[in-house]
């Protein structure tokens with residue numbers, strides 16, 4: 377009895393040991409597999425990210441981004457008083473501030489909607505701060521405290537382009553040479569964002585109010601990188617969240633959420649038309665028709681009467697051939713198909729030299745959405761008399 381018992385016990389002990397060994401091995405194997413899968417996945421993701429051209433830059437560890445204390449910023453802006461408010465951007469209000477040393481700053485107080493983590497945000501802002509070009513507004517730093525996220529920019533004393541070109545008296549201050557200087561500056565800033573910087577930024581909200589002017593009336597593009605930070609990661613692709621301003625958005629972006637550097641080119645074309653004509657694309661009104669500014673420009677192009685488009689305030693100061701060239705370029709930029717539009721480096725080349733230019737094809741968004749809806753609901757037969765194509769706006 378005793379013998380068999382102890383024998384039994386011994387076998388039991390061995391079985392236990394065996395079981396333990398098997399379990400330990402199993403655990404080791406499982407852990408090993410998990411670790412290996414993790415590393416494979418990670419390197420895979422790294423490769424993918426590198427192919428997408430994005431995230432190797434994200435791994436920069438030593439980001440030395442100046443950080444400002446909230447106390448300092450609220451003091452500098454008199455507690456974000458409405459007297460100090462400069463305007464309301466797409467991502468939150470902007471305040472003017474004066475630091476204790478007398479330096480003037482602009483503070484963008486971001487609305488709290490973004491679900492981004494602090495570290496990620498800081499990293500992103502540090503990268504954007506490294507984008508430096510004389511036609512981009514300089515980002516000085518950020519301020520993060522609790523729920524508050526703020527971006528600190530250099531202050532631009534002469535406000536923004538829309539403040540001048542759309543104002544009856546101030547537009548006099550911008551003669552043609554100045555306007556041309558501004559046009560070239562914006563184009564160079566965009567070339568830098570699209571091609572020359574390490575990040576390849578698509579602005580996605582280029583418009584007159586996002587072009588700021590320094591003390592010498594040099595243009596500086598603002599709000600670049602905001603779409604990257606808040607509107608998703610892709611360089612080219614499809615987004616559900618359309619960031620932008622109606623009146624400047626390319627048709628493929630406004631309708632399908634499809635964006636690329638060519639949607640920025642479209643916005644640049646609109647901006648160019650606005651600078652030349654002194655009229656807003658959105659809300660453009662012509663006695664005779666329901667065309668928007670693009671449609672109006674296109675009609676004048678076809679009639680060979682482009683000089684009618686030029687702002688009467690610049691007519692005296694301009695070189696006609698230079699302005700006509702700019703109108704031609706703007707029509708190339710607003711062509712309906714993204715692949716027809718030139719890239720920004722070609723645009724700069726066309727602006728500064730006498731290179732031959734192809735004739736533009738039909739632009740996108742010839743007719744205001746509003747007037748289109750009105751005409752199709754009230755008198756559908758009138759659309760047949762309209763010679764201009766509406767194909768862009770037809771549902772697919």
Ligand SMILES: *[C@@H]1O[C@H](CO)[C@@H](O)[C@H](O)[C@H]1NC(C)=O
Pocket residue numbers: 421424425428
């Ligand atoms: C890279 O792009 C592909 C498709 O173009 C996408 O499926 C993938 O998620 C992207 N990877 C990263 C890390 O963004």
Ligand SMILES: *[C@@H]1O[C@H](CO)[C@@H](O)[C@H](O)[C@H]1NC(C)=O
Pocket residue numbers: 447448451
């Ligand atoms: C804020 O301003 C007040 C008065 O101008 C000053 O006494 C105080 O030290 C300032 N605080 C900071 C943090 O700069």
Ligand SMILES: *[C@@H]1O[C@H](CO)[C@@H](O)[C@H](O)[C@H]1NC(C)=O
Pocket residue numbers: 454455
């Ligand atoms: C700023 O606002 C805080 C609370 O909102 C208040 O305690 C503080 O006294 C204010 N400071 C100034 C300079 O107005």
Ligand SMILES: *[C@@H]1O[C@H](CO)[C@@H](O)[C@H](O)[C@H]1NC(C)=O
Pocket residue numbers: 533534549590591592593
């Ligand atoms: C631009 O700003 C500078 C400095 O504030 C000022 O001297 C100049 O008159 C401004 N120019 C225009 C056209 O307002």
Ligand SMILES: *[C@@H]1O[C@H](CO)[C@@H](O)[C@H](O)[C@H]1NC(C)=O
Pocket residue numbers: 664
């Ligand atoms: C109105 O449009 C017609 C063509 O539809 C054109 O012949 C005419 O010149 C236009 N009138 C004005 C004032 O633009």
Ligand SMILES: *[C@@H]1O[C@H](CO)[C@@H](O)[C@H](O)[C@H]1NC(C)=O
Pocket residue numbers: 679680681684
């Ligand atoms: C061009 O526009 C001007 C001003 O509206 C007009 O007087 C002229 O007849 C137009 N010329 C042509 C060829 O349409």
Ligand SMILES: *[C@@H]1O[C@H](CO)[C@@H](O)[C@H](O)[C@H]1NC(C)=O
Pocket residue numbers: 571718719721722
């Ligand atoms: C821009 O377009 C020109 C003409 O199509 C082309 O030669 C050039 O390679 C393009 N540049 C870039 C950076 O895509």
